Amino acid sequence: TPAACPAGAPTPPEAQGPELFTWEFATDPYPAYAWLREHAPVHKTRLPSGVEAWLVTRYVDAKQALADQRLSKNPAHHGEPAHAKSKTGIPGERSANLMTHLLNIDPPDHTRLRRLVSKAFTPRRVAEFAPRVQELTDRLIDQFVEKGEADLIHDFAFPLPIYAICDLLGVPREDQDDFRDWAGMMIRHGGGPRGGVARSVKKMRGYLAELIHRKRLEPGDDLISGLIRASDHGEHLTENEAAAMAFILLFAGFETTVNLIGNGTYALLTHPEQRERLQESLGDGGDTGLLETGIEELLRFDGPVELATWRFATEPLTIGGEDIAAGDPVLVVLAAADRDPERFDRPDTLDLSRRDNQHLGYGHGIHYCLGAPLARLEGQAALATLLRRLPDLRLAVEPGDLRWRGGLIMRGLRTLPVEFTPAQ
Numbered sequence: 001t002p003a004a005c006p007a008g009a010p011t012p013p014e015a016q017g018p019e020l021f022t023w024e025f026a027t028d029p030y031p032a033y034a035w036l037r038e039h040a041p042v043h044k045t046r047l048p049s050g051v052e053a054w055l056v057t058r059y060v061d062a063k064q065a066l067a068d069q070r071l072s073k074n075p076a077h078h079g080e081p082a083h084a085k086s087k088t089g090i091p092g093e094r095s096a097n098l099m100t101h102l103l104n105i106d107p108p109d110h111t112r113l114r115r116l117v118s119k120a121f122t123p124r125r126v127a128e129f130a131p132r133v134q135e136l137t138d139r140l141i142d143q144f145v146e147k148g149e150a151d152l153i154h155d156f157a158f159p160l161p162i163y164a165i166c167d168l169l170g171v172p173r174e175d176q177d178d179f180r181d182w183a184g185m186m187i188r189h190g191g192g193p194r195g196g197v198a199r200s201v202k203k204m205r206g207y208l209a210e211l212i213h214r215k216r217l218e219p220g221d222d223l224i225s226g227l228i229r230a231s232d233h234g235e236h237l238t239e240n241e242a243a244a245m246a247f248i249l250l251f252a253g254f255e256t257t258v259n260l261i262g263n264g265t266y267a268l269l270t271h272p273e274q275r276e277r278l279q280e281s282l283g284d285g286g287d288t289g290l291l292e293t294g295i296e297e298l299l300r301f302d303g304p305v306e307l308a309t310w311r312f313a314t315e316p317l318t319i320g321g322e323d324i325a326a327g328d329p330v331l332v333v334l335a336a337a338d339r340d341p342e343r344f345d346r347p348d349t350l351d352l353s354r355r356d357n358q359h360l361g362y363g364h365g366i367h368y369c370l371g372a373p374l375a376r377l378e379g380q381a382a383l384a385t386l387l388r389r390l391p392d393l394r395l396a397v398e399p400g401d402l403r404w405r406g407g408l409i410m411r412g413l414r415t416l417p418v419e420f421t422p423a424q
């Protein structure tokens, strides 16, 4: 917590630290995170929901906390029974009985479920999916390329991941627009009116249960069939576990990737020199140039997951010199850790060729992002294709006029209006 003042003296405003969770903070949280890293690196704060939680902002503490098994993912460990409910930020999951997924559980259950899903969701399956992602990317650009303008969130970053994950899971094409609508409801109203969101989650859950049932009778070459088939020492996923797994893959893989594409494109458009470097490096022959290091740098610089999902102390422990009590919630601020000058050279500079870049954008430890290979594939295809096909892409509004979503876990833009020379 910020340094206490001598008894009786009024606390000077700068010692109280920056105001968090305001509109300005949602637009640019990085100055506040710099202050916290320096003055209060493990800081107890009251969140907009009223829950008190510790924010961990230094890289070294963040990395350690992400791997600390004394910090449980199971919301039942939260000290305040009134709040002992889902803390993943996934709206409606509790009412739809989808809680037994990877981001809510600890070993040994986590180890078992993660091993099972890893057998179906392999890097090879993702690599084989590359041509389909490219086709989807091109199809979406085809739909606006003649107009000379687009909202890159609505027209591109939003539909791409939802269609991609639906295809991978084995949701038939004719049903994918339903998923698009349900996901749209969840993303638009994540922190807002619960009714519509809960209904969307319930519909999605009902649909997935039925799909799993159908795939059990008639398995295909898709990920849901793979999940049903996967077994470990004779153990299989139960139908409920398979539905929760499909749901977390959709949920964890959706808004994150929307924001990787949105935040990444925005960072490129506001750093013309870096964008030019990337554009020149791509070449016509399908060269990937700076794409690989570039995507990692965009994740470090302004990644989609601002705070890792909730953790709860199962016993008293110390992080960065602060005593955390059993039951206290701990939020690891990935966005702050990834700008820590103790770890990264010139951390506030976007450098697409950055080499020593062990960022925490995908987390760390046993909950490290399962979908990282798919996210990389989608991010690389999306940005490279945009820059190749719309070479003079530019923002259609001033950066200050853009609105950021003020959610707790995710960081992303509501809209990204752009202009470009229309294709003939």
Ligand code: HEM
Pocket (backbone or CB within 6 Å): 066, 102, 103, 114, 165, 248, 249, 250, 252, 253, 254, 256, 257, 260, 303, 304, 305, 308, 309, 310, 360, 361, 362, 363, 364, 366, 367, 368, 369, 370, 371, 372, 374, 375
């Ligand atoms: C976990 C980031 C895309 C599936 C995580 C975590 C982070 C993360 C930070 C760890 C959370 C924590 O420890 O509290 C991202 C980012 C993405 C992305 C930045 C896009 C750029 C995806 C995709 C999928 C996915 C495309 C799947 C299709 C998952 C799953 C977990 C996870 C299942 C939970 C793993 C576990 O608990 O063992 N992701 N993710 N993610 N991610 Fe991703």
